Amino acid sequence: MARIVTVGAALQDVYLIDHDDFGTNGHGFFNQLELGTKVDIDKIKFSTGGGATNAAATFARNGHETIFMGCIANDPAGQAIINSLDDDGIDTSYICYTNRHQTGYSVILLTPSGERTILTCRGASTRFDALNPADLETIYPDWLYVTTFHGDMDMLDQFFTKAKSLGAKIMFNPGNLELQHSRKLLGLLTDVDVLLVNRSEAQKIVSGQILTELLAKLKNYVPNLIITDGNQGAIATDGKEIYRIGLYEDVKIKDSTGAGDAYGSGFLAAYANGKSFKDSIIFASANSTSVVQHVGSKDGILNQQTKLHNMPIQEIR
Numbered sequence: 239m240a241r242i243v244t245v246g247a248a249l250q251d252v253y254l255i256d257h258d259d260f261g262t263n264g265h266g267f268f269n270q271l272e273l274g275t276k277v278d279i280d281k282i283k284f285s286t287g288g289g290a291t292n293a294a295a296t297f298a299r300n301g302h303e304t305i306f307m308g309c310i311a312n313d314p315a316g317q318a319i320i321n322s323l324d325d326d327g328i329d330t331s332y333i334c335y336t337n338r339h340q341t342g343y344s345v346i347l348l349t350p351s352g353e354r355t356i357l358t359c360r361g362a363s364t365r366f367d368a369l370n371p372a373d374l375e376t377i378y379p380d381w382l383y384v385t386t387f388h389g390d391m392d393m394l395d396q397f398f399t400k401a402k403s404l405g406a407k408i409m410f411n412p413g414n415l416e417l418q419h420s421r422k423l424l425g426l427l428t429d430v431d432v433l434l435v436n437r438s439e440a441q442k443i444v445s446g447q448i449l450t451e452l453l454a455k456l457k458n459y460v461p462n463l464i465i466t467d468g469n470q471g472a473i474a475t476d477g478k479e480i481y482r483i484g485l486y487e488d489v490k491i492k493d494s495t496g497a498g499d500a501y502g503s504g505f506l507a508a509y510a511n512g513k514s515f516k517d518s519i520i521f522a523s524a525n526s527t528s529v530v531q532h533v534g535s536k537d538g539i540l541n542q543q544t545k546l547h548n549m550p551i552q553e554i555r
Contacts, residue, residue: 240510241303243377243406245397246290246385247363248308248333249342250315251495253283253533257350285534286322287344288363289385289411292496292535293503296525297383298326300507300542305329305377309365315341316362322536332377334368352491352530364388371400379406381510383503386413391422398429407431411502417442427459432509434502437467449473453480462515464522466501471550472523476515484550486523489531496535501526504540511542520546 256279290308298304306328310316312335319341323330342363347355366387374382374397382401387394394416401408409432416423420443427433433456437449444455449465453473457463464474472483504525508518525540532538 239301239303240380241305241377242294242297242381242383242506242510243305243307243374243379244290244294244297244383244385245307245366245369246293246387247288247342247360248291248306248310248319249286249288249344249358249360249363250318251285251287251344251346251535253281253285253346253348253493254279255281255283255348255533283533284318285536286319287496287535288319288342289413289499290383291319291323291328292499293383293385293506294323294328295326295536296500296503296507296539297510298328299539300511302507302510303329305332305379307332307334307369307373309334309336309362309368310341311336311339311362313341315343332373334365336362336365336368338362339365346493346495348493348533352493354493354495356495360388366390366393369393369397371396374400374404374406378404381506382406382408383506384408384410385499386416388413389415389418391416391419391426395426398426402429409434409502409506411435411498412439424459430460432462432464432506433460434464434466434498434505436498437465440465450480464502464505464519466498472519474515474519479515480554481516481519482552482554483519483523486520486527486549489527491530493533493535494530497526497530499535500529500539507542516551519551520549523549 294306339362342361345357410430411434440452446452461477466472474481501522505522508521528538
């Protein structure tokens with residue numbers, strides 16, 4: 239068991255599920271909804287999301303002592319997030335509350351194929367300036383798992399610096415706003431022990447087209463690197479071996495929300511439990527595969543007792 243701090247967004251998610259009005263055309267866009275009319279929805283589902291709480295759920299369900307740090311408001315959505323974290327036994331004592339914003343909220347329009355359009359009011363979830371990196375001194379984490387800081391590179395630097403001063407390791411899954419500061423981001427990567435990005439995100443950090451080229455450049459900055467590429471699998475390295483990774487299973491996707499969070503947190507949940515880099519990749523792939531078969535980013539998360547099967551992984555040198 240490790241002590242893992244997750245820092246990032248916490249959101250209330252509301253799924254609007256409909257099999258007629260949310261169909262897609264050949265270009266992947268939602269059919270036009272006529273203005274001024276009422277649309278009957280088949281089903282509504284309330285859930286909680288945000289990369290940091292999704293990851294926290296994976297860590298807690300795999301036996302780790304898990305602490306969430308993020309910002310919410312004193313409102314019903316904030317209480318729903320607290321209740322969800324409490325259900326998983328996640329420490330919420332370092333959550334920051336604000337009266338200036340509402341808790342972050344997402345409305346997810348879900349298609350029959352599992353694709354979605356997300357309407358998000360980020361609200362309190364962007365208030366990273368209200369967090370205190372010095373709180374890590376009282377937690378003394380083994381790992382810091384970081385998703386987006388909504389582009390606040392200075393606060394991100396403070397958290398990384400404090401974590402490294404305490405001997406903690408860092409896994410980082412940067413968001414779009416961090417990727418817009420590629421030069422600063424490259425500077426921060428010297429503190430990162432495991433970097434997770436998808437192919438398009440990697441291309442915003444370094445130049446390149448194919449996965450092997452992107453990996454060759456990014457591995458100069460971090461000792462452990464994972465680059466995912468949707469249904470094409472992933473490529474990864476632990477600094478010694480390079481792994482070309484296929485799909486764990488080819489499954490029907492019900493909801494792709496949280497797939498990346500499940501992959502990243504699945505990797506660290508296994509890795510922090512002493513699994514090898516390769517076995518941790520298998521658990522990451524299995525966790526993501528399970529989550530996309532459910533509606534909601536926390537439903538389907540696997541635990542450490544789950545029996546896994548082999549999957550296509552090729553070692554390349």
